[in-house]
Structure formats: structure tokens, C-alpha cells
Amino acid sequence: MDLTPQQAVAQLKRLASDLITEADLEKRLTKAAESKQPLRIKFGIDPTFTDVHIGHSVPIRVLRLFQRMGHMPILLLGDATARLGDPTGRNEQRPPLSEADVSHNAETYLDQIGTILDLSPEKCEIRRNSEWFGGMDFFDALRLLGRGTVARMLERDDFQKRMENRQPIHLHEMMYPLMQGWDSVMLNADVELGGNDQLFNLHMGRLLQERNEQQPQVCLTTPLLLGTDGRKMSKTYANHVPLNGTANDMYGKIMSLSDDIMPDWFRMVTELSDEEAAKWLAGHPRKAKGKLAWEVCREIHGNEAADGAAEEFTRRFKKKELPQDIPSVALAAQALPLPNLMKDAGLCHSTSEARRLIKGGGVRLDGVVQSDPNAQIEVKGDVELLLQAGKRRFVKITAE
Numbered sequence: 001m002d003l004t005p006q007q008a009v010a011q012l013k014r015l016a017s018d019l020i021t022e023a024d025l026e027k028r029l030t031k032a033a034e035s036k037q038p039l040r041i042k043f044g045i046d047p048t049f050t051d052v053h054i055g056h057s058v059p060i061r062v063l064r065l066f067q068r069m070g071h072m073p074i075l076l077l078g079d080a081t082a083r084l085g086d087p088t089g090r091n092e093q094r095p096p097l098s099e100a101d102v103s104h105n106a107e108t109y110l111d112q113i114g115t116i117l118d119l120s121p122e123k124c125e126i127r128r129n130s131e132w133f134g135g136m137d138f139f140d141a142l143r144l145l146g147r148g149t150v151a152r153m154l155e156r157d158d159f160q161k162r163m164e165n166r167q168p169i170h171l172h173e174m175m176y177p178l179m180q181g182w183d184s185v186m187l188n189a190d191v192e193l194g195g196n197d198q199l200f201n202l203h204m205g206r207l208l209q210e211r212n213e214q215q216p217q218v219c220l221t222t223p224l225l226l227g228t229d230g231r232k233m234s235k236t237y238a239n240h241v242p243l244n245g246t247a248n249d250m251y252g253k254i255m256s257l258s259d260d261i262m263p264d265w266f267r268m269v270t271e272l273s274d275e276e277a278a279k280w281l282a283g284h285p286r287k288a289k290g291k292l293a294w295e296v297c298r299e300i301h302g303n304e305a306a307d308g309a310a311e312e313f314t315r316r317f318k319k320k321e322l323p324q325d326i327p328s329v330a331l332a333a334q335a336l337p338l339p340n341l342m343k344d345a346g347l348c349h350s351t352s353e354a355r356r357l358i359k360g361g362g363v364r365l366d367g368v369v370q371s372d373p374n375a376q377i378e379v380k381g382d383v384e385l386l387l388q389a390g391k392r393r394f395v396k397i398t399a400e
Helices: 005-013 022-035 057-068 099-113 138-145 157-164 171-187 196-211 247-255 259-269 274-281 285-301 303-318 338-344 351-359
Strands: 018-020 040-045 072-077 125-128 191-195 218-222 328-331 334-337 363-365 376-379 385-389 393-399
Touching: 005 022, 005 057, 018 022, 018 196, 022 218, 040 057, 040 171, 057 072, 057 191, 057 218, 057 259, 072 099, 072 171, 138 171, 171 196, 191 196, 196 218, 247 285, 247 303, 259 274, 259 285, 274 285, 285 303, 328 338, 334 338, 338 351, 338 363, 338 376, 338 385, 351 363, 376 393
Parallel strands: 040 072, 040 191, 072 125, 191 218, 328 393
Antiparallel strands: 018 218, 334 376, 363 385, 385 393
16 A cells, blocks of 8 residues: 555544554654665454454454555464453453463464454564563563552553452452563564553553663554444453354344444444445445445455355345254253253353343244243254254254
8 A cells, every 4th residue: 555654644543542642653654664664563462262253353454454554564462461361351350271272262363363464474473472471480570570560550440440349459460461561572563553442551562662772662542343232342242243253144243233333333344435334324224234244244255255144144034034054963862951052052152151142032942932041951862953042043953
């Protein structure tokens, strides 16, 4: 992309919540253009789950925008920080992850992020922060702790809320912002990207870089994308749209969004200009949502899959027909609690998620709404069960 520094800043501001500072970014872009030296643009993500959701794609799309401008994206997989757990937005300690889990998740992340960002070696630097944290001993960790203060850490909103609610703050959780900040030192980042809930951690990078005689990085945060229920998108709330989901599932979930959050989705997760999006939004909401769903599916799965997902959605929901591609699973013949059956059949990640769906009236067995989360369902003989979760997830269950 052949843009002036001013034009580049304008494009980036369109997707930004915070830009610290705009003048500094423009100055660095100007210097990079004159010296032909690309800026180093850092985006870190902790592989804490197996899938990346569409909310994570917002800063990744900004990273891609920098890449198209000729700068060097640094995709940092936080395989060390993932084992500690980011306390951002949490009112309790995150459960620890094993090294094997983190390693497995990191590989799946690369597959999914690669649908948006060019990860070829000459176009992107892929790093893991275990490169430096894995070699630290106890005294190295103490020296890193010495670069921060308790008072500064307690400025965090989430820590303040825990104190007000008399909830514990574990000492190791205070290491997380320092670790993320140290990543910026080790990578000598010019710019760091993150969701707007990460601003404190990004500022820590500026602080540690300055103390290590590096030029403090520019901080660019993006808005948090709201999920299918209008809350912050999160796997915990089961309101997310995974990048590794099928085109049909992705399309259907986007069609369930509330009308009022569509402008943000058009701006943050499609290639449409503000003018094009405004034309769609000025028309019928369902048509606008269909365009939004198609654009997102097209980018991840391609035109043909997006067309197929649109046709499947129309057939299933306008004509009230069952989908043609319902998967089948064979389970051991036995009686199971309904939440366990849903989990074993792959309709949800956990029995707690299944219970929430049942209590919300979102589960059907052979077309009948199920309201009892303690119901025992028998898998037996040649009987085929049709289990449905929400409007889009179906599975046929038979006995092995």
C-alpha cells in the first residue's frame, strides 16, 4: 500500500480506541519511509484455548494493515505468559495450563491466524516468549520484579476491584504486566497492538523500554468486539465466533447479532469502507446482517463457502428445514445426564455450558425442548437421537 504517513495514520485511527501517541506514530512512519527500514509491529496472544475467535481478529487485522504498508509484523505467541495467566478483566485467578496444552494450542493458533495474516517468513516474524523467559532463573525474575512497583500495579482497575471486594490478588499475577512489557524490550518493538483492555500492559512495555534505553513503543489499542449476546466476546460466555468454525456456523452466529452492534462489526471485521457499510446499514437490518455475515465468511472461507452458508441459512431458518449436513456420532450404549451427552457429542465444550443452554431453553431432543439439566438420556440399540443446541448446532447420536 502506497500511503503517506498521514494517510496511514488516518486508516489506523479508524480501527483504534487509543493511540499513544498519534504524533509519535506519524514521526516513526515518516522516518521508516525515508530510511526504507520497516517498523517492528508487535502483537502478542496467549494460547490459552484451542481456538481464536473473531474478536481476536481485530488487532490481527490492524497487524495485517501494517504488513500491507510494508512493515514487519511480530506475532508473539505467549507460551510463557499463558502458563501464568493474564489477570486482565478477571475477578479470580486464572487456572494454570500445562506446557503440553500451551504448545498444542499455539500450533492451532498459527493455523487460524494464518487465514488473516501472511505468516511467510519474509513477511512475518513469529516468536514465542519462552525464548527468553524459559532461560530465566529465580534471580533474573527478581531483577525483573525490581523494574516495577506495587503502587503502579495496584493502579489496574481489575486489581482495585478485587481489593474493594476483598478478593485475593496473588503475587505471581503482578508479574504478568512486567512479563508482557519485557516482551517489548526483547523484541525492540516500535508499535504494540492489543485490545483496549490491554492498555495498562502496553504502557508497561513503554516504561521498561525507556528504562532499558530503547525508544518507548507506540501503543495502539482496538475496541473489544461484542459477542452474540451483546457482552464482551469470550469463550467463557459461549458468545464467541471461532475462526476455526465452519462457514455455516460462522454465518449463523453472525446473523444472531443484535442490530445495534452491526456498525462496529462492519468497521472492525470487514474490508468495506465506511461509506459502503453505511449504505447497507441504511437498508433492512436482516439484509445488512446477511452482507456482514457473508463478508466475514468470505474472508475466512472463500466466496463459494460464503455463498453456500447464505443459502443454507435461508433454507434452514426461513423455510424452517433441518440442515442437510448434520454430523453423526456413535457413543457407548448407556444412560447419561443430558449435559454430559451434549459434551460427549461435541455440542459444547463443557457440562456447565450445556446446563446454561438447557436452562435458557436452547436445547431440543428429537424436536422437543429440554428444560431439565438433570434428565437422564438413554443411548441404546438402533435408536437415533437428534440433539440440537441453539439454532445452529445439530448432531445425530447412535449407539456403538
